[in-house]
Amino acid sequence: MPIRVIGLDADDTLWRTNIHFELTEARFAELLAPYAPPQVLRDRLRETEIRNLRLYGYGAKGFTLSMIETALGATGGQVPGAVVGEILAQGRALLETPVEPLPGVRDTLEALARDRRLVLITKGDLLHQEQKLAASGLGELFSAVEIVSDKTEATYARILGAMEVEPDAFLMVGDSLRSDVLPALKLGAFAAHVPHDWAWAHEHAEVPIDHPRYLRLDALTELPERLARLQAEAAA
Amino acid sequence: MPIRVIGLDADDTLWRTNIHFELTEARFAELLAPYAPPQVLRDRLRETEIRNLRLYGYGAKGFTLSMIETALGATGGQVPGAVVGEILAQGRALLETPVEPLPGVRDTLEALARDRRLVLITKGDLLHQEQKLAASGLGELFSAVEIVSDKTEATYARILGAMEVEPDAFLMVGDSLRSDVLPALKLGAFAAHVPHDWAWAHEHAEVPIDHPRYLRLDALTELPERLARLQAEAAA
Secondary structure, eight states: OOEEEEOOBTTTTTBBBHHHHHHHHHHHHHHHTTTSSSHHHHHHHHHHHHHHEEEEEEEEHHHHHHHHHHHHHHHTTOOOOOOOHHHHHHHHHHOOOOOOOOOTTTHHHHHHHHHHOOOOOEEHHHHEEEHHHHHHTGGGGGGGEEEEEEEOHHHHHHHHHHOOOOGGEEEESOOOOOOOOHHHHHHHHHHEEEOHHHHHHHHTTTOOOOOOTTTEOOGGGGHHHHHHHHHHHHOO | OOEEEEEEBBBBBBBOOOOHHHHOOOOOOOOTTTSHHHHHHHHHHHHHHHHHHHHHOSHHHHHHHHHHHHHHHHTTOOOOHHHHHHHHHHHOOOOOOOOOOOOHHHHHHHHHHHEEEEEEEEEHHHHHHHHHHHHTOGGGSSEEEEEOOOHHHHHHHHHHHHHHHHHHGEEESSIIIIIIIHHHHTTEEEEOOOOOOOOHHTTTTTOOOTTTTTEHHHHSSHHHHHHHHHHHHHHH
16 A cells, blocks of 8 residues: 555654753753762763653653752752752753754655655644744644654554554654654554664664664655655555 | 534543642742742742743643742742752642542533533643543543643634534533633634632623623533533524
């Protein structure tokens, strides 16, 4: 069956996000340098984030609350007001970071949208994701936007069900194996992986997936051609 | 045209929410009593919340961040770490408050769901609203759940469009005139208002709406009968 609907992840697939969180993390470690070494602070922040994920979910607001909690812990409860104020300001800056689509993304989406419906499927803070999509100028290329609290096989099943699309007519594209690729493949859909950080991906010797419905891309801009080839092979 | 789809607000329509925010606000004022009178603290918190709404949206995480910001301001930047820790704990408690449907709500929804599709339409933190719906045990009565960043005429138009329902076959029910009733009426849909706080509504001499598609209820439990009467009148 031809692919009729393409799901696209947003953060670090259409525009950069992770780098802003990493810069904020670095500034957080600097801010608390009098109390603990940077690596200890980063590790504690990561632990706090993971512990709070169940309650806060993904996004900049929960991240800010986790930074404040970590600062309290790292200072033995004696966090200076100025540090709290600076963390609040960093969190606001994260929410206000301008959004710029990655190179070639707009043209690629326009090409894809000619023959297929595009759906944005992303996690994070509802309002913030809507604002980023609006700021990106890419909104009108999507026929639906799904902001979800988690991306599991059930999430994709629900979205496809509502659109009345069979899994084998759907392709999900994103930078996360765990959230974008694996649940889509499990459901019987196609999946394309575009790692957002090459250095990281190479260093960690990412496990190659050998799957007939799986594509590995170096950039989103490769998708229209790879998709055409995939469909030609399927038709042959 | 008969009403085929009923939209329901969640917070303070299906279960209590506001009272928990008010109790948290009272504890916040107590916590900072050494720095300012309770009413000043409440007013400042309200101002901070409104100023941050554009960035944080609705929900407990943004409310917590606004409490911390207000505490910083009220203490001249010298907020004690223990106060910050207590505010974080209050915020977590808000996110973990058990959810209990208001009296009669389950039976009412079951009655309504027999002949019509029910859609939950609510603002707030995405993950938290999903968790509250799950905790309420009412989830399976809804054929769709829409967690939105704002409730405007355009929001309702988008939801109805996706469901392929005409406005005059749709009724929205909720406790807010501004979010639930007025935009639905403007769109050409029906709207039912169930004020969640009688004392407040009486005190402020709420403006009565005179509109052929408007219902005013004392409790959600009145809806099935009022709806039956409305449809009988329309048919007559």
